Amino acid sequence: MSLIYLLDLCAVAICAITSTLEARHRDLDLFGVLVIAVISGIGGGTLRDILLGRLPVYWIHDPVYVVVGLLAGTLTFFLGRKLALPKNFFLIPDAIGLALFTVIGTSIALKLGAPWLIAALMGVITGVFGGVLRDILCNQLPLIFRTDIYATASLAGALLFIALDAYALNQAAAMLCAMSTIVVIRLAAIHWHLQLPRLK
Amino acid sequence: MSLIYLLDLCAVAICAITSTLEARHRDLDLFGVLVIAVISGIGGGTLRDILLGRLPVYWIHDPVYVVVGLLAGTLTFFLGRKLALPKNFFLIPDAIGLALFTVIGTSIALKLGAPWLIAALMGVITGVFGGVLRDILCNQLPLIFRTDIYATASLAGALLFIALDAYALNQAAAMLCAMSTIVVIRLAAIHWHLQLPRLK
Amino acid sequence: MSLIYLLDLCAVAICAITSTLEARHRDLDLFGVLVIAVISGIGGGTLRDILLGRLPVYWIHDPVYVVVGLLAGTLTFFLGRKLALPKNFFLIPDAIGLALFTVIGTSIALKLGAPWLIAALMGVITGVFGGVLRDILCNQLPLIFRTDIYATASLAGALLFIALDAYALNQAAAMLCAMSTIVVIRLAAIHWHLQLPRLK
Numbered sequence: 001m002s003l004i005y006l007l008d009l010c011a012v013a014i015c016a017i018t019s020t021l022e023a024r025h026r027d028l029d030l031f032g033v034l035v036i037a038v039i040s041g042i043g044g045g046t047l048r049d050i051l052l053g054r055l056p057v058y059w060i061h062d063p064v065y066v067v068v069g070l071l072a073g074t075l076t077f078f079l080g081r082k083l084a085l086p087k088n089f090f091l092i093p094d095a096i097g098l099a100l101f102t103v104i105g106t107s108i109a110l111k112l113g114a115p116w117l118i119a120a121l122m123g124v125i126t127g128v129f130g131g132v133l134r135d136i137l138c139n140q141l142p143l144i145f146r147t148d149i150y151a152t153a154s155l156a157g158a159l160l161f162i163a164l165d166a167y168a169l170n171q172a173a174a175m176l177c178a179m180s181t182i183v184v185i186r187l188a189a190i191h192w193h194l195q196l197p198r199l200k
Numbered sequence: 201m202s203l204i205y206l207l208d209l210c211a212v213a214i215c216a217i218t219s220t221l222e223a224r225h226r227d228l229d230l231f232g233v234l235v236i237a238v239i240s241g242i243g244g245g246t247l248r249d250i251l252l253g254r255l256p257v258y259w260i261h262d263p264v265y266v267v268v269g270l271l272a273g274t275l276t277f278f279l280g281r282k283l284a285l286p287k288n289f290f291l292i293p294d295a296i297g298l299a300l301f302t303v304i305g306t307s308i309a310l311k312l313g314a315p316w317l318i319a320a321l322m323g324v325i326t327g328v329f330g331g332v333l334r335d336i337l338c339n340q341l342p343l344i345f346r347t348d349i350y351a352t353a354s355l356a357g358a359l360l361f362i363a364l365d366a367y368a369l370n371q372a373a374a375m376l377c378a379m380s381t382i383v384v385i386r387l388a389a390i391h392w393h394l395q396l397p398r399l400k
Numbered sequence: 401m402s403l404i405y406l407l408d409l410c411a412v413a414i415c416a417i418t419s420t421l422e423a424r425h426r427d428l429d430l431f432g433v434l435v436i437a438v439i440s441g442i443g444g445g446t447l448r449d450i451l452l453g454r455l456p457v458y459w460i461h462d463p464v465y466v467v468v469g470l471l472a473g474t475l476t477f478f479l480g481r482k483l484a485l486p487k488n489f490f491l492i493p494d495a496i497g498l499a500l501f502t503v504i505g506t507s508i509a510l511k512l513g514a515p516w517l518i519a520a521l522m523g524v525i526t527g528v529f530g531g532v533l534r535d536i537l538c539n540q541l542p543l544i545f546r547t548d549i550y551a552t553a554s555l556a557g558a559l560l561f562i563a564l565d566a567y568a569l570n571q572a573a574a575m576l577c578a579m580s581t582i583v584v585i586r587l588a589a590i591h592w593h594l595q596l597p598r599l600k
Contacts, residue, residue: 026541029596031551046451051246053255055453056512063517112256117263132337137532139541141226141339151231196229251446253455312456317463332537341426341539351431396429 008104009068011097012041016072018090019134021080026138030077036134037073038066043130048105048122052112091190092183095153099182102127102154103175106161116162123158124151149189152196157182208304209268211297212241216272218290219334221280226338230277236334237273238266243330248305248322252312291390292383295353299382302327302354303375306361316362323358324351349389352396357382408504409468411497412441416472418490419534421480426538430477436534437473438466443530448505448522452512491590492583495553499582502527502554503575506561516562523558524551549589552596557582 016037023033042059049057059065105126109119128151135142161178165171188194216237223233242259249257259265305326309319328351335342361378365371388394416437423433442459449457459465505526509519528551535542561578565571588594 031549031596032542035551050250050255050450051257052260053257055255055450055455056514057451057453060452060514060518063515066517066521114256114260115263117266118260121266136336136339136536137542139339139536139539142232142337149231151235196231250450250455251457252460253457255455314456314460315463317466318460321466336536336539339539342432342537349431351435396431 004100004104007100009064010093011100012065012068013072014090014093014097015041015130016069017076018094019131020073020076021090022134023138024080030074033077034070034073036137037076038069039137040130040134041069041072042066043133044101044126044128045105045130047129048108048126051125052109052114052122054108054112088190091187095183095186096179098127098150098154098186099157099179101130102157102182103161103178106158106178107165107171107175110162110165116159116166119162120155120158123161124154127151127154149185149194149196153182153185153189156185204300204304207300209264210293211300212265212268213272214290214293214297215241215330216269217276218294219331220273220276221290222334223338224280230274233277234270234273236337237276238269239337240330240334241265241269241272243333244301244326244328245305245330247329248308248326251325252309252314252322254308254312288390292387295383295386296379298327298350298354298386299357299379301330302357302382303361303378306358306378307365307371307375310362310365316359316366319362320355320358323361324354327351327354349385349394349396353382353385353389356385404500404504407500409464410493411500412465412468413472414490414493414497415441415530416469417476418494419531420473420476421490422534423538424480430474433477434470434473436537437476438469439537440530440534441469441472442466443533444501444526444528445505445530447529448508448526451525452509452514452522454508454512488590491587495583495586496579498527498550498554498586499557499579501530502557502582503561503578506558506578507565507571507575510562510565516559516566519562520555520558523561524554527551527554549585549594549596553582553585553589556585 019037019040020033023036028036042065046057046059049055102123104123106119106123108126109122110116114122132142157178160181161174164174164177168174169177219237219240220233223236228236242265246257246259249255302323304323306319306323308326309322310316314322332342357378360381361374364374364377368374369377419437419440420433423436428436442465446457446459449455502523504523506519506523508526509522510516514522532542557578560581561574564574564577568574569577
């Protein structure tokens, strides 16, 4: 459980970093950037906890999550001006973060007795809602509604995790399989520009 | 109660269908359309449950709501390209959905002991907030803030329901009266382009 | 406590008035304006209550908050057309409202046992989130992310309140000191156009 906690914090940091890098193209001051960095990192788990009634939400009594988001955002804010990172430097960490958030969210919902469809949904919400909130606050059409397969990868992983956890493996193995699947689908989608069908 | 449950599901389906039809003018993929379809259908009741502290929210342990939203959205997504429905095909179902959501939301809040003004507000939130969320996610100024009388019809019906329920009728009759009022006001507003006063 | 309650209601009224004055430049009808007025006034405290699990949220069983927001919004809507108020008429009341919301929010979170960083965050959320919601509903990039020091003043006051409350003063004195600090920082920031650093 301690490893998952550490990975969870890493996923929060990755979200905060990528959001800060994206926010630099917008007319935001340091405070605005930090708010958006923290919200990207903890927004998904927060909505999951509210919907499931796990209140107070998880970061109220564990401020480490907020601290990690603030630190990652502040460092990126000041270093990001000088550093010229390669464009796709964060694609793999970002995919791992999505995978981790998805599996954690699904597993929490299952433990609370949610039906499988709802548990998978909670996994997807945990994985993608931070980014949706970031885009809404930045006054943009949320990226995940129009981009390469992203939430779809999260959904596939959540469903796989539920199936493996129920019928076959111990939880740790089910988590690893599901997370690998999410990362692979996500990277394949980026590489071959896989898209879901769209209207027009 | 079983009839109300069925009607409730119908209202979710109607919301999902109209949202999918509207989303087709936007640059969304299938996943984005389905998310918006489901959120339109269950968003109002979800906010109501959170504000009232009825957690987990109502669809966590009854996935039928989400399933109905997904099915209605998917069918509309694929059939909607071929079908050329008359422009106002959904006006009456939509008005009935608004009426139903309003009365259900008001009645739930009353049962929890909320004061009448707050109960009416919860009815309006249940009725219109799904559409507000849809518009925010689509990065639009919410329609109900600028269109023909919509939330106003919902509010009038909620207040009528509270009065009838308190002073006169049995609940089923009060529900029917209130719902008819909402549908009539809504259709009258559309037909005669009734508008609330506005600044400038 | 009764004085704080009265001041709290005043802060709700100020939020509703300033939001109505801002909304007049948008294509909103009376209903839209009132919704935005009420949400600006009670949105911050509502999010705080949800995150902390204080449900139902505070205005469910005390409709006075909603009534005050509605009255202030309606009066401003109809008088606002005739009255030509000086442009910065509301700057001082607005700063007092921010100060009051911040201190109340922080104090509630402390009482529930939240760590100091989280308590300060709850103060800031209570102080600024109503305005963020207003801007999102109006489809604008939230003002506080790009304007003169606003949330920063709230944060400084929240932290000062926590320190004074813990180490030195009785709560009433700590509240007054913290609130004065917020008002002074806010007015100084407006007067000298103080800004946080920004990217680019």
